[in-house]
């Protein structure tokens with residue numbers, strides 16, 4: 349056993365207590381071996397002045413959309429997609445997706461995120477980038493039926509399932525997969541009825557968007573005579589390992605249904621606020637026992653991938669929407685970004701304790717904006733930033749050490765991404 353000792357810091361425990369502790373990691377198994385007083389390790393990571401916390405989980409993302417960051421803002425979802433996003437995405441190449449994903453991975457690692465769920469295209473490139481980055485991911489090829497004839501739509505479903513089968517367990521098991529129909533209104537009922545059973549037979553979970561805007565609710569009610577998540581349930585889309593993004597407009601019957609089925613919801617507060625989609629009923633989900641995770645959504649609707657921002661936004665939006673300062677407290681925000689995310693994605697992490705995967709973020713608290721520290725959890729939710737992360741560890745490997753990303757040449761990734769993004773937009777605008 350080769351060990352890594354994360355030494356002389358304070359540790360955030362699963363019960364949200366904080367104590368001075370070391371963390372010992374087995375580099376080979378990638379697991380946490382001990383939390384407490386640890387005499388020595390083969391290698392040491394200095395955590396003095398820092399808080400060792402679970403690596404953050406970004407449970408709903410479209411990583412390569414980093415290339416569209418700041419390209420188009422300030423429009424509602426439907427117009428933004430049709431006028432700006434989809435025309436550019438039509439020009440995306442596999443190389444663009446690779447470079448955009450690498451840029452996202454640098455940003456995720458820099459801000460202490462060790463796992464993410466991605467729904468996009470050219471997913472083999474995303475899987476390769478994840479293999480290089482050393483993080484964990486739940487990846488799915490997003491199926492969109494809008495604007496396609498039946499053969500093309502069918503091919504899209506086949507591709508989603510083929511990717512899910514081929515890449516599950518890739519990169520030493522760090523890559524797991526999903527079948528990813530985009531949403532209940534952009535994919536036909538007929539094809540969902542045909543392909544969801546195939547995903548079930550292959551043991552592949554499902555990740556999709558649901559109840560993001562009212563425009564995704566009313567058409568389903570009109571066409572099917574039932575609420576979107578009742579319709580999803582009829583289609584077999586509320587499995588225990590499934591997770592849906594947004595869930596902004598779920599009503600009490602849908603919240604109860606999610607709790608009963610064990611399906612998780614990924615709350616994306618920044619994207620929901622930016623696109624004026626509404627405020628998800630997070631306190632009601634949590635009270636009902638629904639697993640709630642946090643996601644940034646794509647960088648084009650956020651506009652960054654910093655989960656610390658997302659924790660703060662989740663707490664602030666929750667309070668504001670409920671007109672109740674105790675709705676979504678700091679601990680709930682941190683729990684959703686760590687254990688909630690890990691549970692939604694089916695990853696044995698999200699808690700700093702022996703036997704779990706060593707997916708960790710070491711946050712430097714020696715900063716003016718984190719002084720004094722009356723309550724470390726309060727700081728994580730309300731004052732810390734992604735740039736406060738000093739080391740990022742995943743599966744026992746150090747992906748960032750002392751603020752230096754070890755797995756990519758960051759300057760080269762940024763330069764390639766800027767070049768690719770400029771060429772991509774130029775192609776789209778000359779169409």
Ligand SMILES: [Zn+2]
Nearest residue numbers: 557593645646
């Ligand atoms: Zn999304």
